[in-house]
Amino acid sequence: MSTERAQFRPVPAAVAAAAARRWWDGNAEEYLAEHGDFLGAGDFVWCPEGLREAEAHLLGDVAGRRVLEVGAGAAQCSRWLAGQGALALASDLSAGMLAAARAYDEALGVAPGLVQADARALPFADASFDVVFTAFGALPFVADADAVHGEVARVLRPGGRWVFAVTHPLRWAFPDDPGEAGLTAFHSYFDRRPYTEVAADGTVLYSEHHRTLGDHVAHLVGAGFVLDRLVEPEWPAGHEREWGGWGPVRGALLPGTAIFCTHRAGTAD
Ligand SMILES: C[S@@+](CC[C@H](N)C(=O)[O-])C[C@H]1O[C@@H](n2cnc3c(N)ncnc32)[C@H](O)[C@@H]1O
Numbered sequence: 001m002s003t004e005r006a007q008f009r010p011v012p013a014a015v016a017a018a019a020a021r022r023w024w025d026g027n028a029e030e031y032l033a034e035h036g037d038f039l040g041a042g043d044f045v046w047c048p049e050g051l052r053e054a055e056a057h058l059l060g061d062v063a064g065r066r067v068l069e070v071g072a073g074a075a076q077c078s079r080w081l082a083g084q085g086a087l088a089l090a091s092d093l094s095a096g097m098l099a100a101a102r103a104y105d106e107a108l109g110v111a112p113g114l115v116q117a118d119a120r121a122l123p124f125a126d127a128s129f130d131v132v133f134t135a136f137g138a139l140p141f142v143a144d145a146d147a148v149h150g151e152v153a154r155v156l157r158p159g160g161r162w163v164f165a166v167t168h169p170l171r172w173a174f175p176d177d178p179g180e181a182g183l184t185a186f187h188s189y190f191d192r193r194p195y196t197e198v199a200a201d202g203t204v205l206y207s208e209h210h211r212t213l214g215d216h217v218a219h220l221v222g223a224g225f226v227l228d229r230l231v232e233p234e235w236p237a238g239h240e241r242e243w244g245g246w247g248p249v250r251g252a253l254l255p256g257t258a259i260f261c262t263h264r265a266g267t268a269d
Helices: 013-039 076-083 095-108 145-155 169-173 213-222
Strands: 003-008 066-069 087-092 113-116 129-135 156-167 195-199 204-208 225-231 257-264
Touching (some): 013 095, 013 204, 066 076, 076 087, 076 095, 087 095, 095 113, 129 145, 145 156, 145 213, 169 213, 213 225
Parallel strands (some): 066 129, 129 156
Antiparallel strands (some): 195 204
């Protein structure tokens, strides 16, 4: 299917999910060929700014904890967590990404559990995890983010952490360009219609969904989470690697990533 056009337009939830699954199955290899070195096979990198969990400690102490990753991709983060003694389980919608995860497992000899699951319908019992997290998984690709937050709240024990990294909402207003051209706002921050790529026959090939900061907070509060911290990683001096719209030029001026650190209402850790 060739791409006919890119546009901002509403996408029904089922169409977005089908597109995400198809896109990640079809592009897993290419995506990891481009970004696999930066992410590492058993490292936990939160974002293109290069913030690592080893330094950020956003999930708290994980040894012995039941930790679920949603939208895990090739499960690099869960593999690192397993190495730290966590009972790590990585889930993802895409069989293609999970196949890449199995290949990494074999190469490293470290294997977190792997489960194919849509983050909007998790096949786990209530309160069965201490921590749930994702680094750019699931949320950007669903039309119904409240369904993800609702499921995460259900499978987390009271007080358990839900930490997720997404593209910083501010970025929506700017072109997806890491250079000077990406510094001029061109699009409304308040336009919630997803960015879509549509084939000539009308099939939605890809959709990416924007939420304002206020939308994220409303979803979290609605699902019973308490917001503890919003981390906006700064672009480190000397870090030259570009990733899509991320790079040192914009990184010096604008945030690229937002990491929401929250816990399910109840006794926090
Ligand atoms: C950008 S990757 C994030 C994974 C990893 N942290 C990385 O940086 O490669 C996005 C992942 O979200 C997954 N995904 C998309 N929609 C999903 C959904 N509804 N439920 C679970 N995973 C989903 C994709 O299959 C993909 O593996």
